[in-house]
Amino acid sequence: MNAQSDLDTHGRCWLRQVLQPETLARLDALYDGFGQAGERITALTPFNVPEIRSVLHGLLPGAFATRAVAFNKAEGRNWSLPWHQDRVVAVKEQLETPMAKNWSRKSGVWHCEPQETVLNRMLFVRLYLDDVTEQSGGMQLALSSHRKGILPKDEAEALAADCVHDTEQARRGDILVMNMLLVHRSLPAQSQQPRRVIRVDYANCPLPEPLEWAV
Numbered sequence: 001m002n003a004q005s006d007l008d009t010h011g012r013c014w015l016r017q018v019l020q021p022e023t024l025a026r027l028d029a030l031y032d033g034f035g036q037a038g039e040r041i042t043a044l045t046p047f048n049v050p051e052i053r054s055v056l057h058g059l060l061p062g063a064f065a066t067r068a069v070a071f072n073k074a075e076g077r078n079w080s081l082p083w084h085q086d087r088v089v090a091v092k093e094q095l096e097t098p099m100a101k102n103w104s105r106k107s108g109v110w111h112c113e114p115q116e117t118v119l120n121r122m123l124f125v126r127l128y129l130d131d132v133t134e135q136s137g138g139m140q141l142a143l144s145s146h147r148k149g150i151l152p153k154d155e156a157e158a159l160a161a162d163c164v165h166d167t168e169q170a171r172r173g174d175i176l177v178m179n180m181l182l183v184h185r186s187l188p189a190q191s192q193q194p195r196r197v198i199r200v201d202y203a204n205c206p207l208p209e210p211l212e213w214a215v
Helices: 003-010 021-029 050-056 153-161
Strands: 012-015 038-040 064-072 081-084 089-091 100-106 109-114 122-128 139-142 165-167 175-178 184-186 196-203
Touching (some): 003 012, 003 175, 050 122
Antiparallel strands (some): 012 175, 038 064, 064 196, 081 184, 089 109, 122 175, 139 165, 139 184
16 A cells, blocks of 8 residues: 555555654754753744655645644653544634634644644644654554544544554654544653654645634
8 A cells, every 4th residue: 555545544654764864863953952742843944845845745745834843752751642633723823714713822823723624635744753662652543533524522532442543663764644633642651762753734735814824
């Protein structure tokens, strides 16, 4: 099964060993000084380099980064999250519009939940700076759950129970590409092994007016 078929069928595909040493070194530097479990990265230039955009081109032509969050389960930063969908995007300002709901402000940036058509034209991408396993707090995916579209929060766990589960098994330099509506959960780390991952959202077109991307 090729990457596009895997993404369509299961809601995720793996791109193995595609990040080069120079790119990984630049991404490593982003972690200097981080103090939060999920640190927002406001400068998105490192995620729009040709090396990354080229491997995403076949899945989302013309992709550009719209949001990035760094995670590291190490040195006392351990957590877990129940089954859920991540449906918010980062926008320039809060506006009264039927095109968005569930507004929140994170690290000084407005976030909202856009219409499902917007989420279906995006990719949820994870860049691995360390090896990741279930022991180090790997994320667990409910395969094919994206086919149900947007779910009420209280239905995510029941749906996940009926799905095949895939737990992250990644090496430094791998990329995981997900459908924005794929149900997933975060497992707590059971080791002190660093687990640095950067989650990046990609789109390839403007948001419906009057919304604008934060970048």
